[in-house]
Amino acid sequence: MKKYIDDFKVIKNERLNYEYVILTLQHPGQMPEMMPGQFVEVRVDNGPNTFLRRPISIHDVDMEANTMKLLVQEIGDGTRLMGQLKEGDNCNLVYPLGNSFSLPEKKRVLLVGGGCGIAPLLYMGRHLVANGIEPQFLLGARTQEGLIAMDAFSELGQLYTTTEDGSHGTKGFVIHHPVMRTQSPEIDQIYTCGPEAMMKVVAKYAKNHGIKCEVSLENHMACGFGACLCCVADTLDGHKCTCTDGPVFDSTYLKW
Amino acid sequence: MVDLKIDLNGLELKNPVMTASGTFGYGEEFMDFFDISRLGGVMVKGTTLEHREGNAYPRMAETPQGMLNAVGLQNKGVHYFAEHIYPRIKDYGTHMFVNVSGSKIEDYIKTAEVVNDLEHIPGIELNISCPNVKEGGMAFGTSCPSAVAVVEAVRKVYKKHLMVKLSPNVTNIAEIGAAVEGAGADSISLINTLLGMAIDAKTRKPILSTITGGLSGPAVKPIALRMVWQVAQAVKVPIVGMGGIMNTTDAIEFMLAGASAIQVGTANFIDPCVTDKIVVGLEQYCQENGFSKVSDLIGAMEV
Structure with a gap:
């Protein structure tokens, strides 16, 4: 899938409790298609200890409203800064990244x-x-x-x-x-x-x-699109990038 | 109209902006974001004679204004590169350089020989400075005799542009620069990452599987700038400067310190379009400051 880098607009920051927020982000135009299991890399600026983007799963997508939701758990400096985003703020994303869950062969x-x-x-x-x-x-x-x-x-x-x-x-x-x-x-x-x-x-x-x-998988990564090779998972075929070969893996493919 | 061309010891770059090894994949990863043929050059991932799995996860740690990595030269080996990757990337419209690394001098020689036969690869960057492998790598680049030995050996078999990448983990980098110039380097690139480490105080364990790793990003920029300036005083061959370049201003500073070209590394992870922005920014800076050629910036710091 083609990757993009765009400024989204924060249209809602809903605080669920002391550590979770749901951000609703709106694409400036026609939002491209995204698949379940994929993630985005969120740019987090202005933090003294934040430097890299933060990989965050796509929680929900509304193609008609051109919005996506991100569920953010504030566990570090970067996610805490994301939790402080306000309606109207810009949020720069590299997206959509990674593979996706497959549809099941049977229904249960x-x-x-x-x-x-x-x-x-x-x-x-x-x-x-x-x-x-x-x-x-x-x-x-x-x-x-x-x-x-x-x-x-x-x-x-x-x-x-x-x-x-x-x-x-x-x-x-x-x-x-x-x-x-x-x-x-x-x-x-x-x-x-x-x-x-x-x-x-x-x-x-x-x-x-x-x-x-x-x-x-939620391995730590620097880039999110296969350039840094930091997020590798141990698979039957050796080291594979969580960001491009994953984040979704068949469990029997992983050396667990 | 600003002339952005750079003469890298006989090899013409369309502009001074290159990407740093291990931060730009094989270029393909960035094609959705911008037209990579706009770059002066791309340095593909560190390539070794044999396939390498690299180090165990975790391989990175974010640090103040930077990051540590301990990838450990994961790559499929030079023969796989020549057969499967080279045909895909050879016509990207910019100079595709190959970063060559190894554990033994013979490995460097054999790898360079394979790359020498690849018509569309105009040069290699000899990596004698990787801090993340147990054998070889940085060990070659931290003493003059071993640096000279590997550069001389590769020079004998490699007929095109030979760039040598220096380690900052040395006492006197100017001395190493002069030594590799004497051994036949066509250009010198610096700096590779600085050896560092990170500990998780909560778990009381090292964050990286290898305990130590290579520090990059803006945190290292002042050191890199100083080292580029020192090596520029000591050698005549062109210098390719890198270390924490995040934007046009950083790139200009490296050129003023004496770099003929620059490489952008870690910044690619944060803004995949950053190199394209620097190409535009350099032209704009030259226009605004009355430079008709970007090469006029090389070593133009006024003391």
């Missing part, structure tokens, strides 16, 4: 997200619905406060949740949810994004049950 699909890793699953869910597939979501967080955008997910399909403290849904990690405890799961395909430890467990579960599983 589970999307498993943890923490900020739920970000690309909303747009993927929308894509699945548009293709006649009803997705199931299993989303996990440390506490109820960390479970975000629940309304948007539940509009698209069945929503299951877990929290580590039991404040919402099943207590524990996503792998402890009944939907992943059954010995004969009625699932043909899993898509997962979140902490690596969570994805590894989900991938192992998928492998044990013969379920196809795509994982979305």
